[in-house]
Amino acid sequence: MKNKQFLIKDIAEICGVSISTVSRVLNKNGRYSQATEKKILAACKKYNYQQNVIARSLRTNSLKIIGILVPDITNPFYAAIVKSCESYFFKNGYLTIVCNTERSFENEQRYVNALSNHIAAGLIIISNQRKLEPTNYNLTIPIIYIDRSPAPLQNTLMILSDNYGGALAATNYLINCKADPYFITTPTTEASSTKERIRGFKDVLKKQHIHGERIITLNNTSDELVNSPQNINNTQLINILKNNKNKIGFFTVNDNVAFAVVKLAIYMGVKIPDQLCIIGFDDSPLASLSVPQITTIRQNIPRISSLASENLLNSIKKRTISQSPVIIPVSLVKRDTT
Template sequence: MTKKYSIKDVAKLSKVSVATVSRVINNNGRFSEETRQRVLDAIAELNYEQNKLAVSLRKNKSNTIGILVPDITNEFYSAVVKKCEQNLFAAGFSSIVCNTERSLSREQNYLKVLSEHMVDGLIIISANDHAEESLSIRVPVVYIDRNPHLKDEFIITSDHYTGAQKATEFLIKRHYSPFIITTKTNSSATVERIKGFKDTLFNYNIIDSAQERVIQLNMTSDQYLLENKELDSFISSIKPQLTERRIGVFAINDYIAFMVARAAIKQGLSIPDELSIIGFDDAPVSLISTPSISTVQQDTGTLAQRACRLITKQLTSTNTKLTKRIELIPVKLILRSSTPK
């Protein structure tokens, strides 16, 4: 086993004090060029490596960012996390990724762990919007697709409201009677998408039964491969209406859109002739689905880039009065086989 040498060993070999070795390593304080070279030679000879935890304790800085993600298996979240890690690494920061499984208690436990690791900052992605009421780490925080409703915060988010408007308006203009199908998840992104859907109905004077057009499934998106009786019941209920009108579904995300398409085909509906479907996120499932699913595309690269730039700016800027804000990232409607050309 290779012996681990300490800073005292470096000081002894270079014939200087521990304090001098520390000044040379951190490049501060006074020392001659001859002393500097002796210390560097000793470090090279002993293959000395600093204890990172000790350095963190001394400098009160770890060059590490914690990333909280609600579901690492979700392609949208995993794409954002991967691009965050790449951006942070390029900026000289390491990352600790914590998968919270959409659990508030699990999130709080991870916050304690990250505090013990002395992270310099946090990037928190979606899930429980109220969780920061008990945020225990007093470090800079940037939220992605999440509004904790605090007094002031940095938020980078897709324009979910406009995306929902675009999807709903597309269905209405092509003479589909629109519905939205969502899950029991109640994140700020979901709230904005539902609001965009309802407001678009109002703008087109479809106000007689707006709330009845919101179909909430008692499930989360990670259960999309399972059969869902509520969804089957909805498909059955709209079949008799298809002789008089075509139905359009704006699904809260691509996983739910996939479920809708599968359930509709199982019951003999024609897509997009009788039923038109638009999802959200542009997840891979929207491409491999049969038919392929139209979707609202989020720009994961820009979301990650802006969030990382903002967190590193807070950590490196001498300006302590950075303006807190919400930054909206534009989205794009992508048309595929589940909607008419």
């Protein structure tokens, strides 16, 4: 008996009750006496019986699993959102499945189709899709999109930081620092968050009558650069650092890129912030751990995560879900690089 794995029918047999009675007690629904409840719970504890969560969910059509899809789990911004959402759902009786899509449209689509097929009750997605079509996914469950805003579909909600407003604040601050502004991004320029940051940057330049090519696109992703900042090999960027006689201002698409640019500038002997000002985006731990510490646009991760989790749970419980995007304010955090 010591190594036996007890099933629900074993507990029912030990307690002298039906399987349905054990199920009612464990799921806290239906009618049963206090004495029966006490006996069943004591037997479950004694024999270390645990319910099969997936099997129970399939029987009751009340799934207690949430899927969370992120482009790269090693990215501090994504990891912080996952941690916060996981904590919320765990407190509310849900387990989570975290899926690392590796920035692949195909991986994301496979995960969504699999999880929406009787496994997950709902999904939180930081998407790689540029545009969602109804035929892309077998959408049978509610979805909350964070950070990226593909075209909205039925029973979905977008929760986004104010990327445009953050870009305005960053670019204006560089100009106020008397720095000649440039925007540095990675190959993933199709993401809606990146597009909004570029739009804000360009609008400030237009208003200030600043002309010329000022968008620098690197060859590496931000996650690659943070691990190997020496891999920046962009001729345009290096020439600006070498030849620009005025103070330069770099607004980068995120803190990982800002960190890599800081390392490159130090290697090239460029003085920060006297000759070069740098502003990142996210306020990831890297921004404050960097030497010098990086000025950045802070995204409100606790607010983003709580709104995403609360709205998804409300939708799962058949309450109304707003179809309009929710825009979360951001703030400028001033540090050593400006």
